[in-house]
Amino acid sequence: xAGAANLIVLAAGDNVGIALRDIPAGDVxxxxxxxxxxxxxxxxxxxxxxxxxxxxxxxxxxxGMPVAITREAIARGHLVHVHNVASRYxxxxxxxxx
Amino acid sequence: xxSLAAATREPTAPAVANRMRGYARQDGRxxxxxxxxxxxxxxxxxxxARVIAAPYQQGGVQLVGxxxxxxxxxxxxxxxxxxxxxxxxxxxxxxxxxxxxxxxKLKAAIAAxxxxxxxxxxxxxxxxxxxxxxxxxxxxxxxxxxxGAPTVPVGLSDLVIGTxxxxxxxxxxxxxxxxVGHACDLLVDAGAAVMFEETCELIGCEEHMAAxxxxxxxxxxxxxxxxxxxxxYAALGHGSFGGGNIxxxxxxxxxxxxxxxxxxxxxxxSGLLKPGVRPPAGGLYxxxxxxxxxxxxxxxxxxxxxxxTEMVASGCHLILFTTGAGSVVGQAVAPVIKGVSNSRTxxxxxxxxxxxxxxxxxxxxxxEEVGRHLLDAIVAVASGxxxxxxxxxxxxxxxxxxxxxxxxxxxxxV
Numbered sequence: 001x002a003g004a005a006n007l008i009v010l011a012a013g014d015n016v017g018i019a020l021r022d023i024p025a026g027d028v029x030x031x032x033x034x035x036x037x038x039x040x041x042x043x044x045x046x047x048x049x050x051x052x053x054x055x056x057x058x059x060x061x062x063x064g065m066p067v068a069i070t071r072e073a074i075a076r077g078h079l080v081h082v083h084n085v086a087s088r089y090x091x092x093x094x095x096x097x098x
Numbered sequence: 099x100x101s102l103a104a105a106t107r108e109p110t111a112p113a114v115a116n117r118m119r120g121y122a123r124q125d126g127r128x129x130x131x132x133x134x135x136x137x138x139x140x141x142x143x144x145x146x147a148r149v150i151a152a153p154y155q156q157g158g159v160q161l162v163g164x165x166x167x168x169x170x171x172x173x174x175x176x177x178x179x180x181x182x183x184x185x186x187x188x189x190x191x192x193x194x195x196x197x198x199x200x201x202x203k204l205k206a207a208i209a210a211x212x213x214x215x216x217x218x219x220x221x222x223x224x225x226x227x228x229x230x231x232x233x234x235x236x237x238x239x240x241x242x243x244x245x246g247a248p249t250v251p252v253g254l255s256d257l258v259i260g261t262x263x264x265x266x267x268x269x270x271x272x273x274x275x276x277x278v279g280h281a282c283d284l285l286v287d288a289g290a291a292v293m294f295e296e297t298c299e300l301i302g303c304e305e306h307m308a309a310x311x312x313x314x315x316x317x318x319x320x321x322x323x324x325x326x327x328x329x330x331y332a333a334l335g336h337g338s339f340g341g342g343n344i345x346x347x348x349x350x351x352x353x354x355x356x357x358x359x360x361x362x363x364x365x366x367x368s369g370l371l372k373p374g375v376r377p378p379a380g381g382l383y384x385x386x387x388x389x390x391x392x393x394x395x396x397x398x399x400x401x402x403x404x405x406x407t408e409m410v411a412s413g414c415h416l417i418l419f420t421t422g423a424g425s426v427v428g429q430a431v432a433p434v435i436k437g438v439s440n441s442r443t444x445x446x447x448x449x450x451x452x453x454x455x456x457x458x459x460x461x462x463x464x465x466e467e468v469g470r471h472l473l474d475a476i477v478a479v480a481s482g483x484x485x486x487x488x489x490x491x492x493x494x495x496x497x498x499x500x501x502x503x504x505x506x507x508x509x510x511x512v
Contacts, residue, residue: 010272
């Protein structure tokens, strides 16, 4: 039953997964296909978790496409978001980040 | 793009719906609504137009207009396209009298399309009270005439459908947008014309799109349209990426783009449109929503409703709108079917949402199943059932200053 999965990895080779539900810190994040890892911090629904250690200045890959560049190293199980990644295009996240 | 967006390619025409009926127009198009428009031609006439329309706004009278006082070829064109849209059965124009809008030309175009039209000039009708009285008399006469209008059968191949997202979240690109993409595949296969939009929200997807173009020339046109958007927004210093996107998990403009792009499904891209240009045949089209020429008039599309207005000007009968954070918008001329990416927002705002794709994240339904629900919703709405936003009286309409060059070569190969 798919209801057991709280994580989805959109394409093979992606280095992030997407939380299907809020995943509390310390919980296991698991996909339908059997991939699982410990969430080292809370991953809210719709947010990204690092599936492996990602070095600084590397592509964040979602659905096979680069969607951001890491500004610092991100360890497996951590949240991947505006605090540690940047756009390859236009960054305008500071002025209205609540 | 892989598994989620394009998991199935069922060649079967959807089991639709001979129940769809609409209104035959002189230009050969068919409407799925028979709305009477009250249109103000400058902001100074907005209040009067609103007061004229107010008593009838649950009865098929819709309010549209252009607020600017200075001349605009773009606004003239969009207002003409809106006033002669297949979902429109008649138009009351409300002018102050001294604005620069080409009102006589607009009135003539509406009359030439076979629709009843009246032009009231507030300065010549005794001001607010006199114009409201005369306006309501005209509206009531026309509503009575529209009531008995004959209908004809409508097929999916008669329809033009627009897709749009607003308030996207991290699940939009996982659930509702791929489901819309699947619905678009089914629609294209059935002969409908489908358009996706917002070149500024496709930044990062240009090469993938180019690979789907039906000709190499169109591929370069698509790349160029995204390049134009990237340069335009860089000059403005502000992209189409905002606080709500970040709050719900999107980290960059290109990540948002990837999710938005999933709405386009997997079929070949047949052409590039600009506002007011209609798809020449069935198929999938990209709408270029960014000004041509130097940066002027500010942000090209100030909100979701302005983009929807442009898609409706290009003939969309209805709009598939997706949201994660929870948008409530409708539209004055084309019904809006709203799909939501997650069950939390759906439960919070069920009264505004037509389709819940949170079931995909919940593991209850597949992308393809929700795509079918969207198609079912289109058939129901094209058969006369009101969408949630229609039933709630939503009539959003936004038109602002823009400039466009004519379509260049290679934009519409077919």
